Amino acid sequence: xxxxxxxxxxESKKHEExxxxxxxxxxxxxxxxxxxxxxxxxxxxxxxxxxxxEKGYYFTILLFGLFSVVSVQKxxxxxxxxxxxxxxxxxxxxxxxxxxxxxxVxxxxxxDLELSEKGFYAMSFILSLFAAVAVxxxxxxxxxxxxxxGIK
Numbered sequence: 001x002x003x004x005x006x007x008x009x010x011e012s013k014k015h016e017e018x019x020x021x022x023x024x025x026x027x028x029x030x031x032x033x034x035x036x037x038x039x040x041x042x043x044x045x046x047x048x049x050x051x052x053x054e055k056g057y058y059f060t061i062l063l064f065g066l067f068s069v070v071s072v073q074k075x076x077x078x079x080x081x082x083x084x085x086x087x088x089x090x091x092x093x094x095x096x097x098x099x100x101x102x103x104x105v106x107x108x109x110x111x112d113l114e115l116s117e118k119g120f121y122a123m124s125f126i127l128s129l130f131a132a133v134a135v136x137x138x139x140x141x142x143x144x145x146x147x148x149x150g151i152k
Contacts, residue, residue: 021145022138030134037128065100069129072097073136
């Protein structure tokens with residue numbers, strides 16, 4: 001019976017030590033994924049045989065998508081922390097995120113590109129969006145925990 005009590009104490013101590021702070025490995029991986037996704041997408045655009053206005057369209061979609069997903073993540077997190085976010089802003093954030101993905105799909109569907117190129121743009125775009133959410137979440141988690149611990 002004594003042995004069970006010692007194990008339970010060890011388990012509860014493990015749970016108390018975890019504070020929810022993202023590890024430096026995860027923070028680095030998120031930043032690297034964001035950088036790899038964005039840089040790959042932009043290098044692909046730079047080397048693509050398409051008109052400059054098409055390149056501008058795809059570049060703008062990337063920027064629009066990144067801003068949109070960060071707005072969604074911020075809105076969700078603000079609501080979770082009890083910070084007021086209007087329903088209109090929250091809805092617009094989701095709408096613009098879906099719109100950016102839809103615009104990329106429509107652009108790629110109608111583009112005169114090889115299927116492998118279309119896949120490349122789609123995958124690097126989605127990688128960038130996901131990584132932007134992860135970077136934003138990590139930033140908020142670290143700021144929240146630092147404020148809670150009294151670190152500036």
